[in-house]
Amino acid sequence: MTELLFRDDGYLRSCRARVMHGDGRGIRLDRTVFYPMSGGQPGDTGVLRLSSGQAIAIVDTVKGVAADEVVHVPAPGSVLPEPGAELVAEIDWDRRYRLMRMHTCMHLLCSVVPGAVTGGQVADGRGRLDFDVPGSSLDKEAIASRLNELIAEAHPVGPRWITNEELAAQPDLVRTMSVKPPSGTGRVRLMEISGVDLQPCGGTHVRNTAEIGPVIVAKIENKGRQNRRVILAFAE
Numbered sequence: 652m653t654e655l656l657f658r659d660d661g662y663l664r665s666c667r668a669r670v671m672h673g674d675g676r677g678i679r680l681d682r683t684v685f686y687p688m689s690g691g692q693p694g695d696t697g698v699l700r701l702s703s704g705q706a707i708a709i710v711d712t713v714k715g716v717a718a719d720e721v722v723h724v725p726a727p728g729s730v731l732p733e734p735g736a737e738l739v740a741e742i743d744w745d746r747r748y749r750l751m752r753m754h755t756c757m758h759l760l761c762s763v764v765p766g767a768v769t770g771g772q773v774a775d776g777r778g779r780l781d782f783d784v785p786g787s788s789l790d791k792e793a794i795a796s797r798l799n800e801l802i803a804e805a806h807p808v809g810p811r812w813i814t815n816e817e818l819a820a821q822p823d824l825v826r827t828m829s830v831k832p833p834s835g836t837g838r839v840r841l842m843e844i845s846g847v848d849l850q851p852c853g854g855t856h857v858r859n860t861a862e863i864g865p866v867i868v869a870k871i872e873n874k875g876r877q878n879r880r881v882i883l884a885f886a887e
């Protein structure tokens with residue numbers, strides 16, 4: 652199995668690793684800093700630098716069939732490395748950091764808008780959540796103003812692990828109906844924004860809400876009678 656270094660430290664930009672397997676789908680390593688697409692957060696891009704000097708551009712990262720299996724998708728036409736080859740795996744940090752900032756802001760949005768979350772997606776520079784709320788009850792300016800307050804208040808953000816039983820006893824912790832919390836090992840990873848939000852999440856986050864920076868509500872779309880899509884973007 653792949654050791655998931657991003658799970659404990661989202662700020663790791665690179666790591667040494669060994670090739671376990673490469674095929675038409677992509678390259679598996681024994682450890683990685685590349686986050687695979689899941690939970691509404693896109694997979695990382697970057698480069699694998701082999702000790703031979705060969706550099707393989709990675710255009711996407713996805714989950715494999717097995718749990719904790721990460722597949723690094725090389726640019727078309729890349730020469731695959733041999734099993735056992737040693738390399739340095741390096742993510743496109745600027746892009747990842749924007750994704751971490753926007754992903755963390757999605758947690759704030761969850762706490763600002765009342766109502767169940769029915770879907771969500773983070774993209775580079777933008778993010779959206781769908782809420783099960785009626786009518787035109789959402790105010791664009793009020794949401795933006797509350798978000799920017801929470802960002803400026805500089806709340807610490809960090810993981811907390813609980814058991815499956817503890818989570819089952821507190822079903823209200825699961826705000827995102829479309830995203831299954833990471834579990835299966837008997838314990839569940841929660842992300843806590845001190846005093847603001849607590850929910851299961853396996854994605855990568857910044858350590859403090861101040862790192863998000865100012866945001867705007869770009870649009871609130873009507874996606875059906877009970878479904879409102881709130882789209883955020885960075886203000887700068």
Ligand SMILES: [Zn+2]
Pocket residue numbers: 754755758842852853854855856
């Ligand atoms: Zn998250």
